[in-house]
Amino acid sequence: MTRVVERPAGAGLLLRVVPPGLYAGRARVLVERAYLVNRRAWLSLVSGFFEPVFFLLSLGYGFGQLVSAVDGVPYPAYVAPALLAASAMNGAIFDATYNLFFKIKYARLYEAVLATPMGPVDIAVGEACWALLRGGLYSAGFLAVMLGFGLVWSPWAVLVLPACLLVALAFAAVGMAATTFMRSWQDFDLVQLLVLPLFLFSTTFYPLSVYPAWLRAVVQWTPLYHAIELTRALTTGHVGWGLLGHVGYFAVMAALGVAVAARRLGRLLTA
Amino acid sequence: MTTPLVEARGLTKSFGSFEAVRGIDVEVHPGEAFGFLGANGAGKSSTMRMVSCTSPRTGGELRVLGMDPDRDGPRIRARIGVVPQLDNLDTELTVRQNLEVYGRYFGLSRAHVRAKAVELLEFAQLAERADDEVEPLSGGMKRRLTIARSLVNDPDLLLLDEPTTGLDPQARHLLWDRLFRLKQSGVTLIITTHYMDEAEQLCDRLVVMDGGRIVAEGSPGELIRRYSTREVLELRFPPGEQDPEPVRDLAERVEVLPDRLLLYTADGDAALAAAHARGVRPVSSLVRRSTLEDVFLRLTGRTLVD
Amino acid sequence: MAARVVGPLRAALLGVEAQWTWYRRNWRATAITNFLQPVLFLLAMGLGFGSQVRPGEATGGAPYAVFLAPALLVLTAVQNAMFESTYAVFSAFKWQKTYLGVVATPITPAQILYGRLLWIALRLLSGAVVFLGVATALGAVTSAGAVWGVPAAVLAGMAFSAPVVAFTATREKPEAFNGLYRFVLVPMMLFAGAFFPLDQLPAWLHPLAWLTPVWHGVELARGAAFGTLGPAAALGHVAYLAALVAVGVLLGRKYFQRRLAV
Known part of the structure; x- marks a missing residue:
């Protein structure tokens, strides 16, 4: 017997909050699907891990020989946590924008999914979980590489992984919300227009002190700056209560993103 | 030429x-x-x-x-x-x-x-x-x-x-x-x-x-003439009750499908009257012209070729 | 007016014309990556990171931004060539199947290839010219020799593009492009002497860098800008890059024919 109307026993908070029809509590099925797809394309999955490592080797060690230390930190140890945060952002944005758009518009995957008891919220939650799982794996891999190169200086670094997941969640949520407004591939160049400057200018490669005062104020408002502050503090051990401020920044960002994405996605997919 | x-x-x-x-x-x-x-x-x-x-x-x-x-x-x-x-x-x-x-x-x-x-x-x-x-x-x-x-x-x-x-x-x-x-x-x-x-x-x-x-x-007409008959009589029965034997000699060719019999004949109405006379009682019947479809199925069979 | 068969050059120009018709409507989709990206890199790496670098032997005695600008010219060309040679071509074979429509006209598969390559070269040229202008405005160009960086960048970009287009013509699925990006393009951009001189890498890596069009392009562009390029070396780099283009065109002709006339 297939149960169609009833919800699974032990329904969670989300099940009680979200109107029936939008959520069947089976988001994990989409995660399983993603696993099946990626098991076949594992090479592409694994290769994603190498990109930040290449950047670390090139920028940290090659490029880094041009400068000795930044803010008293040797260049590789300075740039590595920033690359970690940036790759969490890049992965999340890529999944939440390009991949999502492709699946909505071309693969018609969700059309088929929505013809079953699954609802749009199952889709949103399922896709987000998979993206986080994958992002978490990459972050863990990169962290291991940093450890191998002696770039992790503090036990606080164990918190880098959850920090990266939070950062990824926040970027994914906002990215997903933005995707629901996209009309064609042309709009994705705007995503590039936002992501690339974030990657380049958020104190990833050089300290904030390079900027004039007004520009410093602007950079300090941007999300990747907060992510980098967080990861850099944790791996170098400069930890203080102030870090909670960064955490709060991403919590708010994630909440706003999820709220908009869930509403818009529901309307878009069931329209 | x-x-x-x-x-x-x-x-x-x-x-x-x-x-x-x-x-x-x-x-x-x-x-x-x-x-x-x-x-x-x-x-x-x-x-x-x-x-x-x-x-x-x-x-x-x-x-x-x-x-x-x-x-x-x-x-x-x-x-x-x-x-x-x-x-x-x-x-x-x-x-x-x-x-x-x-x-x-x-x-x-x-x-x-x-x-x-x-x-x-x-x-x-x-x-x-x-x-x-x-x-x-x-x-x-x-x-x-x-x-x-x-x-x-x-x-x-x-x-x-x-x-x-x-x-x-x-x-x-x-x-x-x-x-x-x-x-x-x-x-x-x-x-x-x-x-x-x-x-x-x-x-x-x-x-x-x-x-x-x-x-x-050939032309569509030629093909129909050559590979089919002028008309086709379709006799519908409840599934499983179709029996070709009583009508076998009323048509050039009889085809048995799950719910009906197809009688390929020059004169469908005559064949239908003859079938009735023999006590054949289909649920419904239809006389239609032969089409290329009949030719096609005759030539290439009903099995899926994929 | 009666339809007729056009010559190969005319056919290639028609390919460019078709692309231009598309581009006039869709230029926005790639404008930022083509024109703005290198400028952002110059600002962040050249000026931002460069502020941490003291001019020295490694940068040819010049400020880091001046050292980096000619290399960025080449990197931009190679990177722009990437998308235009992979997904854009793949889509015309597989997703949109526009090439299948074109071969039903008097245009031959080889002529489709020429048209595509010519179009890519023009795109790279426009990107390089714009970047050179901006870099000059930002003070990252200090010698007239830097202008030679434009043809060097286009040549290096095409030396990457032509073989990749040929490769694309053999693909049934786009997955390989990810690998190409991660294991060829990115390492090539990061380790082939663009951001820092090759001597800062272990010696065993040097021969690998010598194989890349980026290294030859950067040697040409930077050498011309700094006036350190001898004629023999210049000829060698140009010859190597031209050979890559030639190999790409020959393979491409073969694979386009095989793919479109089956």
Whole structure:
């Protein structure tokens, strides 16, 4: 017997909050699907891990020989946590924008999914979980590489992984919300227009002190700056209560993103 | 006798060890509407691609417009129009731009293709959508645009590979109307289809292909006369209760289907009366004319060939 | 007016014309990556990171931004070539199937290839010219010799593009492009002497860098800008890059024919 109307026993908070029809509590099925797809394309999955490592080797060690230390930190140890945060952002944005758009518009995957008891919220939650799982794996891999190169200086670094997941969640949520407004591939160049400057200018490669005062104020408002502050503090051990401020920044960002994405996605997919 | 526009002798096409076309002889004459009828995988599209000079033949002889495709491919293609099975429109261009850009590949001047595009948009009933992108158009509109595009060089010969597959009845009839007009204006058509009504509507002459070979050739009427009877009597029964024995001798041929009997006969009404007289009590009965479908199923069988 | 068969050059120009028709409507989709990206890199790496670098032997005695600018010219060309040679071509074969429409006209598969390559070269040229202008405005160009960086960048970009287009013509699925990006393009950009001189890498890596079009392009562009390029070396780099283009065109002709005339 297939149960169609009833919800699974032990329904969670989300099940009680979200109107029936939008959520069947089976988001994990989409995660399983993603696993099946990626098991076949594992090479592409694994290769994603190498990109930040290449950047670390090139920028940290090659490029880094041009400068000795930044803010008293040797260049590789300075740039590595920033690359970690940036790759969490890049992965999340890529999944939440390009991949999502492709699946909505071309693969018609969700059309088929929505013809079953699954609802749009199952889709949103399922896709987000998979993206986080994958992002978490990459972050863990990169962290291991940093450890191998002696770039992790503090036990606080164990918190880098959850920090990266939070950062990824926040970027994914906002990215997903933005995707629901996209009309064609042309709009994705705007995503590039936002992501690339974030990657380049958020104190990833050089300290904030390079900027004039007004520009410093602007950079300090941007999300990747907060992510980098967080990861850099944790791996170098400069930890203080102030870090909670960064955490709060991403919590708010994630909440706003999820709220908009869930509403818009529901309307878009069931329209 | 005019020279044929297409002349094939023992034409074959293989993909690796798979033989898609196994030696066919075909002649298509100017002004004709010629059909290739066959199930999926019968070799129709491979034949079409060889005739359109986009696929080199494996063996046999082929002349298109009196020229050899291997040697004169571009010169032949300059004078034919091709409507492929799947639309390959440039979906990022507008409807009009699709026509203009394509026309330019035929070495036509900008002014010429501009004027031609206007004419073709009218012909395809797409003038109102001229400056819209292709992507949001309906299937029927895209198909009409592909046909319009194939006419941009005023071809002597138009090749249409399953022109109406997947279209709704309105769109099909509109397309048939356009193709009929082309035929009236003297364009030679070659059409592949697995729709029998389409073949009956459009083709003067056709061949039935099966497994890469031609199994029958003639006009639709000739084929029906040769391979079927004038009429077919369909007797419907509750599933499992159909018994051919009492009516076996009332028709030239009796076919048993899960819920009915098909009696192939010259006079359906007479056969029905005879069946009633013998106490055969079907749930319902129908007398209809034989169609190409009957011919086709007779020639290629009812089993799925995939 | 009767339809006719056009010559190969005319056919290639028609390919460019078709692309231009598309580009006029869709330029926005790639404008930022083509034109703005290198400028952002110059600002961040050249000026931002460069502020941490003291001019020295490694940078040819010049400020880091001046050292980096000619290399960025080449990197931009190679990177722009990536998308235009992979997904754009793949889509025309597989997703949109526009090439299948074109071969039904008098245009041949080889002519489609020429048209595509010519179009890519023009795109790279426009990107390089714009970047050179901006870099000059930002003070990262200090010698007239830097102008030679434009042809060097286009040549290096095409030396990457032509073989990649040929490779694309053999693909049934786009997955390989990910690998190409991650394991060829990115390492090539990061380790072939663009951001820092090759001597800062272990010696065993040097021969690998010498194989890349980026290294030859950067040697040409930077050498011309700094006036350190001898004629023999210049000839060698140009010859190597031209050979890559030639190999790409020959393979591409073969694969386009195989793919489009089956």
